[in-house]
Amino acid sequence: MAQDATAAAVQPQVAETKAVGEEIIVLGTRRTDRTVTNSASPIDIISAAELKSQPTGNILDSLKNIIPSFFSSTNSIADASSLVRAPSLRGLPSDEVLVQLNGKRFNRSALVQVYAGGDTGLSFGSQGSDMSSIPSIGIKSLQVLRDGATAQYGSDAIAGVLNYGLRDDQGIELEGRYGQNFDHKDGKSYQIAGDAGVKGDWGFINLAGEYNHDGQSSRGATRPTAVAFAAENPTLASQLPNYPLPAQIWGSSPSHGFKFLLNSAINVTPDSKIYLFANFAKNHVDESFNFRSSLLGSRPFTTTAGGTNNLGGRSFFQHPYYNMPCPTGSATCTAGGYVLDTNTFQLSSIYPAGFTPRFVGNSKQEYGTIGYKGSAGAFRYDLSTSLSKNTLDLSMYSSFSPSYGAASQTSFKFGKQIQKEFDANLDLSYEVEAGLASPVTISGGAEYRKETFTATPGDPQSYGAGPYAAAHPLFIQTSPGVYAPTGTFTATESPAASGYGGTSPTYAGTHSERSYGVYGDIEADLTKAWSVGVAGRYENYKSSGSAFVYKVNSIYKLNDAISIRGTIGTGFHAPSPGQNNTQVLSTTFFQGNSLQIGTFPVTSSIAQFYGARPLRPEKSKNYGAGVVLKPATGLTVTIDAYKIDVKNRIFISQNYTVTQANINTLPELASVGVGGAVQYFTNSFDTSTKGIDFVGTYRTGFVDGNLNLTLAYNYNKSKVTKTDGTISDSQIIDIGGLAPHHRATLSAGWVKGPLAINARENYYSSWVDAEDYPFRDGTGKVIAGQRFGSKFTTDLDVSYTFARRFTLTLGATNIFNTYPDKIQASPDNPIYTLTNSLSDGQIYPRSGGPFGINGGFWYAKVKIKY
Numbered sequence: 032m033a034q035d036a037t038a039a040a041v042q043p044q045v046a047e048t049k050a051v052g053e054e055i056i057v058l059g060t061r062r063t064d065r066t067v068t069n070s071a072s073p074i075d076i077i078s079a080a081e082l083k084s085q086p087t088g089n090i091l092d093s094l095k096n097i098i099p100s101f102f103s104s105t106n107s108i109a110d111a112s113s114l115v116r117a118p119s120l121r122g123l124p125s126d127e128v129l130v131q132l133n134g135k136r137f138n139r140s141a142l143v144q145v146y147a148g149g150d151t152g153l154s155f156g157s158q159g160s161d162m163s164s165i166p167s168i169g170i171k172s173l174q175v176l177r178d179g180a181t182a183q184y185g186s187d188a189i190a191g192v193l194n195y196g197l198r199d200d201q202g203i204e205l206e207g208r209y210g211q212n213f214d215h216k217d218g219k220s221y222q223i224a225g226d227a228g229v230k231g232d233w234g235f236i237n238l239a240g241e242y243n244h245d246g247q248s249s250r251g252a253t254r255p256t257a258v259a260f261a262a263e264n265p266t267l268a269s270q271l272p273n274y275p276l277p278a279q280i281w282g283s284s285p286s287h288g289f290k291f292l293l294n295s296a297i298n299v300t301p302d303s304k305i306y307l308f309a310n311f312a313k314n315h316v317d318e319s320f321n322f323r324s325s326l327l328g329s330r331p332f333t334t335t336a337g338g339t340n341n342l343g344g345r346s347f348f349q350h351p352y353y354n355m356p357c358p359t360g361s362a363t364c365t366a367g368g369y370v371l372d373t374n375t376f377q378l379s380s381i382y383p384a385g386f387t388p389r390f391v392g393n394s395k396q397e398y399g400t401i402g403y404k405g406s407a408g409a410f411r412y413d414l415s416t417s418l419s420k421n422t423l424d425l426s427m428y429s430s431f432s433p434s435y436g437a438a439s440q441t442s443f444k445f446g447k448q449i450q451k452e453f454d455a456n457l458d459l460s461y462e463v464e465a466g467l468a469s470p471v472t473i474s475g476g477a478e479y480r481k482e483t484f485t486a487t488p489g490d491p492q493s494y495g496a497g498p499y500a501a502a503h504p505l506f507i508q509t510s511p512g513v514y515a516p517t518g519t520f521t522a523t524e525s526p527a528a529s530g531y532g533g534t535s536p537t538y539a540g541t542h543s544e545r546s547y548g549v550y551g552d553i554e555a556d557l558t559k560a561w562s563v564g565v566a567g568r569y570e571n572y573k574s575s576g577s578a579f580v581y582k583v584n585s586i587y588k589l590n591d592a593i594s595i596r597g598t599i600g601t602g603f604h605a606p607s608p609g610q611n612n613t614q615v616l617s618t619t620f621f622q623g624n625s626l627q628i629g630t631f632p633v634t635s636s637i638a639q640f641y642g643a644r645p646l647r648p649e650k651s652k653n654y655g656a657g658v659v660l661k662p663a664t665g666l667t668v669t670i671d672a673y674k675i676d677v678k679n680r681i682f683i684s685q686n687y688t689v690t691q692a693n694i695n696t697l698p699e700l701a702s703v704g705v706g707g708a709v710q711y712f713t714n715s716f717d718t719s720t721k722g723i724d725f726v727g728t729y730r731t732g733f734v735d736g737n738l739n740l741t742l743a744y745n746y747n748k749s750k751v752t753k754t755d756g757t758i759s760d761s762q763i764i765d766i767g768g769l770a771p772h773h774r775a776t777l778s779a780g781w782v783k784g785p786l787a788i789n790a791r792e793n794y795y796s797s798w799v800d801a802e803d804y805p806f807r808d809g810t811g812k813v814i815a816g817q818r819f820g821s822k823f824t825t826d827l828d829v830s831y832t833f834a835r836r837f838t839l840t841l842g843a844t845n846i847f848n849t850y851p852d853k854i855q856a857s858p859d860n861p862i863y864t865l866t867n868s869l870s871d872g873q874i875y876p877r878s879g880g881p882f883g884i885n886g887g888f889w890y891a892k893v894k895i896k897y
Contacts, residue, residue: 125159169239303405489533532616
């Protein structure tokens, strides 16, 4: 009897499911009667159930599992890019994808993606939205417009639009999930989520929230220098960072945070309402940086190629810091000199076994939209304003500022990055009967936007050059008050904190951009079989000038089973205040050696010294053509080809090495130091992206239950068609190969009464990372990157609903524990026999590739719904 009752409770949900492709869409059109199958532009609708079924606290991971053309690397050690990951749609960067909540523009993150490497290769230099602040449990559905839509929605919608529709239902839903990785039983993850809603004739209020806690995973080896140190100093081995784990961690960083969504509306009249929705989130991430070895001198280590390389400790462990400056007024010990005596500081007194800085990011998201919308006959209106603020507070502990010696801090505040936005929108639509097969929908509107980017100064030692940033003569005391020069000098060390540099007052400040836009849109069915839409938009930016963009789309129904459709349009993406004004100093490693890299805005004297010019807007042309097939009951197939050409892509240049001669010419370069590197933002190249999307869905009965089958496939390939030479060969290679060219998912969901089984097979074709794992010709030119092979992964979950309101789910992702290929030995990346890893402990690609380096993950979930 209990089972029958449960079946009765569950079964109506299946019966009420709309026919395949007949869900009403609100994206890509101003009409109110469009569906997936009669839309002139390709659109995916992802249900709330599908989003919530993903066992992750980050919606980016959910989307990359569901949408084949959506790519997001997992990132392990990637500075702030591990905290705010940059996704890609159709191979284009995150800020060429417009994100919306309830059809309103969602704000950017405060982070500009400046970390160089495969972790950010497709979105290098971008400043997109941080979608991880959105709780999945608060989503009603996600509509994905796979088509350029700048003419309809404004700047950024070059690759497409993601519109999150928020829940407006009544009831209470609670969920709890726990899981961990198959291997090492690490990466322990748990989530607590809830949603509550009330509604009536007056309107509705819905509040959703999630708390997530994700543990650390480790998929690397310890460094060869750490192994050597432990062997030579067994009593200090336990003081190695992270002991007994590797001295630096390649894997997922531990994090925890909470996020909320509010959606509400109050009916003013039967045909109008005031609405308010908001998003608030906080997240904390604690990331391992690279290990700084205290090993004195260097040791030969054997590689798998049969050779040996010398690896040793960092320079600041190799010498004493002389603490005594020359006495004031001394005639024999000149000002600026130091006394060579026993009053010294050794960094090993603080970090006897070396240190691994821990990089901490605290993000805070605040967003709210209030508006008034309604209709009067055939006239519809929507007036709204949005305010948002995204804050990123960066810091580090267990580190050192080498140029300050004994006076150095061990923890640092790097300053805050703050993105504020104000948006005001007016949207109007009117349906006119013109004797056509449908009313003519005439739409128009206006938008005003203000973006503000603020960077606050960090601790002086986080960015500054201390007394040991320059060489000082050493003197020895020969008799009381009398000194003689030794002919030697103090060792020089890099400025700023080891691992990352804070914002200096020079680059701190607030910068803003104002813009306004107006648009017009006409849509109609010219005949019962032929529908056409035309849209145009004019935008003006205070700093970037103006642009007019357009879009024309059409769908023609050949018969009940076949329709053809196509789009053509132009796009526009203006550089953000963050891209124009971000400065970051960080430390990376190449062949075991540290490298200080400074990223500078184009307005800075440093960037201009190396040839930087003012940033210009990106401009695009989009072309699409497709077919919609409904050959049988329950079966829908869409096939869409596309081409996206983007000019003046905003990116970050290759590295320019700083020499002493450069510092002599421009003393400000001392902040980077001799041997360091400079990079800057630039409109450095054009790209052309081509691809095909295939989505097939079939719903039928099977074994007395309901079976849903979906096959989704994407082919996508980008290439650089023009460059001015400011980006590197490895960057050009990665733009074309970092994401798999072929990506497919085959999913099956079967429901019978209280039992539900879902299975998904994922395919990822091979991919290339030349920035991190290059291959060179005889001249040193990068000609290729390591190709990581194609892989399949399999996901499975089983759910059972009992007592009408309780659902238990057991599942696993990547159930066959598949890993990406290991890093291949090369002259740039030798593998050491002692650890079977690179010198920094890497075994698998640092970015994680398309599905990560953690292997399989199992989980259990409980849901209660009233």
